[in-house]
Amino acid sequence: MPALAFLLAGAAYGQNQPQPHFEVASIKPGGDIFSTKPQLTPGRLRWTTQLSYLIGYAYGLDFSRISGTHLGVVYAVEATFKPSATDGQVRLMLHSLLADRFQMRFHRATAEVDGYAISIGRGGIRMKEASAAEDSAQETESYVAATLPATGLTEVRARRGSISQLAETLGRITGMPLWDLTGLQGKYDFTFRFSQDVGADIQTDAPSLATAVQESLALTLRKQKGPLETLVVDSIEQPSEN
Secondary structure, three states: OOHHHHHHHHHHHHHHOOOOOOOEEEEEEOOOOOOOOOEEEOOEEEEEEEHHHHHHHHHOOOHHHEEOOOOOOEEEEEEEOOOOOOHHHHHHHHHHHHHHOOOOEEEEEEEEEEEEEEEEOOOOOOOEEOOHHHHHOOOOOOEEEEEEEEOOEEEEEEEEEOHHHHHHHHHHHHOOOEEEOOOOOOOEEEEEEEEOOOOOOOOOOOOOHHHHHHHHHOEEEEEEEEEEEEEEEEEOOOOOOO
């Protein structure tokens, strides 16, 4: 869900009803090992992670766009909620958790930066849209992930992934923001490989990122400037007792 959608959802809750909260939430020190994605099942969230990832997930931003102190501390969070709650509602519950238990205070900042725009190429998209049967079966797995199968080579694989998820993944790889200008709202399955910008002594048959995206997905990458929203944590405390 795009960051704007989270802002609109939060505004709607603020106008119409109290901010949602978890039914029960446990927060404990998490040690040194953590994951970057939450374990979500109907009615339950389990996640041992750094505060930067927890905040980023709550507000729909990549962890690299969260700044402040003590954000590398790891906590084990386990919370319960109504099984019918949507992903957006769970994130709003995390807003409450961060405000109530961590006493987090923050502000947003936006800067004009260099990045890439993702657009639909000529002739339309070339991706396989996930089948409706998976949605009706309440298939919940949705991701766009990158792996390094060989030196100088990156593989991007999506299962029921969105273009916004693709933009986030490629942004982490390139270190630059990507803006989704496609208007596509579907969920797609795809795989493509591209060569990294590595030393001249390493050869690969894979195309560049821009070429791979164009040839495999029929999407285009174009350099441009655009707004980058960040979240600055002004203060955050150790969580209150469970």
